[in-house]
Amino acid sequence: MPDTIRIALDAMGGDHGPSSVIPAAALALEAKPHLRFRIFGDEARIKPFFEAHPQLKGASEIIHTDVFISNDEKPSVAVRKGRQSSMRLAIDDVAEGKSDCVISAGNTGALMATAKLVLRCLPGVERPAIATVLPSTTGPTVTLDLGANLTCDAENLVQFALLGSCFARTVLKIEKPSVGLLNIGSEDQKGHETLRDAAEVLQALNFPGRYIGFVEGNDITTGDVDVVVTDGFTGNVALKTAEGVGKFVSQVLKEELGGSFLGKMGYLIASGAMKRAKHRMDPRVYNGALFLGLSQVCIKSHGSADAFAFSRAIHVGADMVANRFNALVAEQIENLAKDEAFVAMPMPSQIDLNG
Amino acid sequence: MPDTIRIALDAMGGDHGPSSVIPAAALALEAKPHLRFRIFGDEARIKPFFEAHPQLKGASEIIHTDVFISNDEKPSVAVRKGRQSSMRLAIDDVAEGKSDCVISAGNTGALMATAKLVLRCLPGVERPAIATVLPSTTGPTVTLDLGANLTCDAENLVQFALLGSCFARTVLKIEKPSVGLLNIGSEDQKGHETLRDAAEVLQALNFPGRYIGFVEGNDITTGDVDVVVTDGFTGNVALKTAEGVGKFVSQVLKEELGGSFLGKMGYLIASGAMKRAKHRMDPRVYNGALFLGLSQVCIKSHGSADAFAFSRAIHVGADMVANRFNALVAEQIENLAKDEAFVAMPMPSQIDLNG
Numbered sequence: 001m002p003d004t005i006r007i008a009l010d011a012m013g014g015d016h017g018p019s020s021v022i023p024a025a026a027l028a029l030e031a032k033p034h035l036r037f038r039i040f041g042d043e044a045r046i047k048p049f050f051e052a053h054p055q056l057k058g059a060s061e062i063i064h065t066d067v068f069i070s071n072d073e074k075p076s077v078a079v080r081k082g083r084q085s086s087m088r089l090a091i092d093d094v095a096e097g098k099s100d101c102v103i104s105a106g107n108t109g110a111l112m113a114t115a116k117l118v119l120r121c122l123p124g125v126e127r128p129a130i131a132t133v134l135p136s137t138t139g140p141t142v143t144l145d146l147g148a149n150l151t152c153d154a155e156n157l158v159q160f161a162l163l164g165s166c167f168a169r170t171v172l173k174i175e176k177p178s179v180g181l182l183n184i185g186s187e188d189q190k191g192h193e194t195l196r197d198a199a200e201v202l203q204a205l206n207f208p209g210r211y212i213g214f215v216e217g218n219d220i221t222t223g224d225v226d227v228v229v230t231d232g233f234t235g236n237v238a239l240k241t242a243e244g245v246g247k248f249v250s251q252v253l254k255e256e257l258g259g260s261f262l263g264k265m266g267y268l269i270a271s272g273a274m275k276r277a278k279h280r281m282d283p284r285v286y287n288g289a290l291f292l293g294l295s296q297v298c299i300k301s302h303g304s305a306d307a308f309a310f311s312r313a314i315h316v317g318a319d320m321v322a323n324r325f326n327a328l329v330a331e332q333i334e335n336l337a338k339d340e341a342f343v344a345m346p347m348p349s350q351i352d353l354n355g
Numbered sequence: 356m357p358d359t360i361r362i363a364l365d366a367m368g369g370d371h372g373p374s375s376v377i378p379a380a381a382l383a384l385e386a387k388p389h390l391r392f393r394i395f396g397d398e399a400r401i402k403p404f405f406e407a408h409p410q411l412k413g414a415s416e417i418i419h420t421d422v423f424i425s426n427d428e429k430p431s432v433a434v435r436k437g438r439q440s441s442m443r444l445a446i447d448d449v450a451e452g453k454s455d456c457v458i459s460a461g462n463t464g465a466l467m468a469t470a471k472l473v474l475r476c477l478p479g480v481e482r483p484a485i486a487t488v489l490p491s492t493t494g495p496t497v498t499l500d501l502g503a504n505l506t507c508d509a510e511n512l513v514q515f516a517l518l519g520s521c522f523a524r525t526v527l528k529i530e531k532p533s534v535g536l537l538n539i540g541s542e543d544q545k546g547h548e549t550l551r552d553a554a555e556v557l558q559a560l561n562f563p564g565r566y567i568g569f570v571e572g573n574d575i576t577t578g579d580v581d582v583v584v585t586d587g588f589t590g591n592v593a594l595k596t597a598e599g600v601g602k603f604v605s606q607v608l609k610e611e612l613g614g615s616f617l618g619k620m621g622y623l624i625a626s627g628a629m630k631r632a633k634h635r636m637d638p639r640v641y642n643g644a645l646f647l648g649l650s651q652v653c654i655k656s657h658g659s660a661d662a663f664a665f666s667r668a669i670h671v672g673a674d675m676v677a678n679r680f681n682a683l684v685a686e687q688i689e690n691l692a693k694d695e696a697f698v699a700m701p702m703p704s705q706i707d708l709n710g
Contacts (some may be wrong), residue, residue: 043444137603146537184502184591192505192588217595221603225634230592233547236539237589238596245600248492248635256632261630270612270621277611281604342694 002034005318008064008099012043012068013106014303014310018042021105022049026056026311032318035059038099040086042066065089069110071303078110079117087111091118094296101297101317103288105310111300112148112291119294122326124333127152128293130159130232130300131167131314132239133286138223140286142168142177145229147236148291153198157229158342161202162332163292164227165209170323171316176208177226178293180215182234190214196318198229204341207332217241246281286314293329297321357389360673362444363454366396367423368461369658369665376460377404379412379665387418387673390414391455395441397421420444424465433465434472442466446473449651456652456672458643460665466501466655467646474649477681479688482507484515485587485655486522487594488641488671493578495525495641497532500584502591503646509552512536512584513697516557517687518647519582520564525678526671530582531563535570536587545569548670553584559696562687572596601636643668645675648684652676671691 007028011021013227018041025037037060039046050057067084082088087106093099095118104111113129116195121128131144142164149156161179168177183191188199191214202211215225217238227292257263267274286307289300297320301313336342362383366376373396380392391414393630394401405412409568422439437443442461448454450473459466467485476483486499502646504511516534523532537552538546542556544571557566570580572593585593612618642664645653652675656668675681691697 022528038473078520083600118483135603137606143386149387151538163525182592184505184588184595217592219598220596220600221599233539234589234592237537237572237585237593240539241575241596242572242600244573245597246491246604247573249601249604251492252632252635256628257625257637260628263625265621266621266625266628270618273611273615277607280607281610315538 002322004034004036004076005101005321006036006038006099006323007314008040008093008102009037010087010090010102010104010106011039012086013104014301014305015105016306018046018049020305020307020310022034022053022056023045023307024066024267024305024314027311028314028318029056029059032315035314035318037061038090040065040090040093041068063089063093069106071107073107073110075107075109078107079113082110082114083211088114088118091115091298095119100321101299103299103301103313103317104305105301105305108300110165110290111298115291115294115298117287119296119298121293122295122330124334124337125293125329127156128291129163129335130150131292132163132288133172134220134242135281135283136221136223139229140172140218141223141226142172143220143228143230143235143239144292145232145235146239146289147232149232152194152231154201156195157194157198158201158205158336159333160295161198161209161211161227161229162207162336163329164229165207166325166328166332167290167292167320168226169279169320170325170328172226174226176210177229178212178224179227179229180225182228182230182238183214184216186214186216188214191204193279196269201342207334207336207338208328221226242279243283246283246317286312286316290316290317295326297326357677358362359389359391360387360456360676361391361393362669362672363448363457363672364392364394364615365442365445365457365459365461366394366401368459369656369660373404375452375662375665377408377411378662379669379680380415381408382662383527383669383673384411385637390673392416393418393445393448395420395445395448397582405657418444418448424461426462428465429460430462430464430468433462434468437465437469443469443473446470446566446653449653450474455676458615458668458672459658460656460658460660462611463644463655468655470646470649470653474651474653476648477685477688479692480648480684481511481514483519483646486519486647487643487647488527489575489597490636490638491576491578495527496575496578496583496607497527497583498575498583498590498594499584499647500585500587500590501594501596501644504681506548507586509538509549512549512553512586513556513560513691514648514688515590516553516564516566516584517562517691518684519584520562521680521683521687522645522647522675523581524563525680525683526674527581527708529581531565533567533579534564534582534584535567535574535580537572537583537585537593538569541569541571543568556697560694563683597598598638601638623671624685641667641671643671650681652681
């Protein structure tokens with residue numbers, strides 16, 4: 001049996017709170033009996049959900065608090081006033097070594113601000129990045145940064161490439177993931193100086209991935225690249241655009257198939273195929289914004305996550321811990337600092353969107 | 356009958372050359388008998404396509420050249436060496452007043468570089484922008500810039516908002532189009548200083564649109580905003596990401612529906628509904644990258660455009676001419692320069708992605 005992995009859960013975050021977090025923990029425990037849960041939140045609201053999951057009860061401990069960070073709380077206020085909140089206590093728990101990773105569906109800004117403050121970055125990591133795993137034609141694609149950093153310099157982008165590669169290797173089990181820098185053309189002379197500087201370093205660098213050059217927005221879903229690296233502004237726009245198109249397509253299909261007798265009939269008959277298609281495109285399979293580069297594993301589940309989606313975030317967190325994601329990152333960042341190619345590179349340029 | 360509109364067509368651009376351009380002209384002429392075409396390219400390759408379209412023959416003139424700009428030609432080389440090319444001659448034709456607008460499916464970079472050089476910007480327009488019209492849940496959304504400008508300052512963004520609004524009013528017939536600035540959150544304090552500066556101007560400005568604030572990537576397809584304004588780097592990534600997701604969804608559906616008997620059966624029965632859905636999501640309906648802000652109307656059709664898609668680009672060009680798009684822009688840019696809100700605004704900040 002694998003080593004026990006202790007997961008700190010913020011039970012009060014997201015749209016559904018304990019009603020999705022507790023069944024999610026039960027689901028994850030079924031697949032991974034070596035998980036143990038430390039659950040932070042309102043005991044009176046959490047306990048009733050244990051009744052349907054007696055096995056989970058034995059694998060969990062509730063740490064009560066009645067302070068919660070709301071979804072619209074400003075990050076700065078959450079950090080200042082939320083010291084007794086379920087989110088903060090769960091993060092503290094990991095920092096104190098009582099849990100191995102923390103998962104919350106709460107306010108992204110508050111979670112990132114608190115995690116940065118309490119957990120800090122791994123030594124040598126300049127800034128944490130938010131990553132996510134998107135489905136593509138041939139398999140999952142890791143994309144980062146998705147909004148932690150409005151402005152990035154070439155060193156940040158190189159570090160994000162390392163973070164993404166380490167994730168693809170340890171969790172997605174891709175031995176030598178392909179890595180691309182997001183640009184507006186694949187030719188070497190395209191785009192910003194920052195991107196060209198980062199490209200030069202990645203070409204020369206010995207790291208767990210394989211740099212394949214500049215990629216474009218459409219490559220995120222072709223499956224031709226395993227890790228897509230960009231600044232937080234561009235990445236956030238790309239992610240939300242992709243989500244928007246997905247919703248648009250599904251709404252139009254629903255309206256048109258539901259709007260006629262033949263449409264409904266056809267849908268019924270093809271429902272198995274439609275479900276398989278939906279499953280292949282399901283972003284919930286790797287639900288979660290991964291905060292990479294922090295000293296401990298921290299995952300932000302989608303606020304609207306149901307029990308299945310939240311359980312996937314637990315799986316990813318457990319896999320990152322079990323497969324020693326952070327140890328690999330630490331090793332790679334140390335190598336990077338010693339890398340001749342990296343040290344020799346002048347990297348003055350910065351994607352400075354504030355000008 | 357409306358006034359005659361003379362369209363200069365580069366017959367040699369794109370993946371299909373005359374085999375899609377000439378049938379496209381015939382299609383457009385059926386719907387708009389007042390169009391006249393001046394067709395630039397290899398007469399021997401163009402003429403055979405007239406046989407099926409005798410009506411088009413009477414409405415067209417071929418201007419022969421055997422010089423073409425290839426798809427992988429560098430823009431600078433195309434400008435220097437392509438003076439006798441079908442693309443350049445078509446653009447010259449508009450500049451000389453022999454045609455009212457120019458349409459090419461050729462190399463985007465070469466077309467933009469040549470059009471900027473030959474046609475120049477409308478007085479007061481700092482930089483042209485590339486715009487396109489994307490389908491959304493409730494109607495078309497104009498998005499710009501899509502790659503003409505890597506770096507943009509607040510004034511550029513304000514001008515793009517004007518260009519997009521004028522297009523939405525004159526061609527899409529939206530009297531007071533809603534305009535949003537693409538950002539990574541809708542709160543006023545979000546994002547780059549450049550965006551906040553542009554927002555401040557647009558809030559105070561009297562222009563043909565209605566500024567509704569910051570929008571996010573997913574808003575491009577919700578239909579909640581008619582015009583989405585961004586810098587060329589971000590816009591290009593967003594557009595290509597959207598295209599990629601569209602292709603991904605359609606490929607997965609095809610594979611799953613085609614991969615089983617019930618899938619195929621269901622698809623057949625629901626094929627009417629599926630076709631209607633496809634039509635609503637068809638980016639070909641407004642095929643074309645619109646080069647806005649130039650002294651004359653210039654449209655880049657998608658390189659892979661078939662006859663239907665290319666004919667849509669012709670329609671858009673004809674509508675821009677007929678509805679006096681450029682006259683409205685000229686008027687608005689003049690107003691902008693006199694606008695107290697605009698003149699009083701300090702706009703030092705720039706989305707300077709080169710740092």
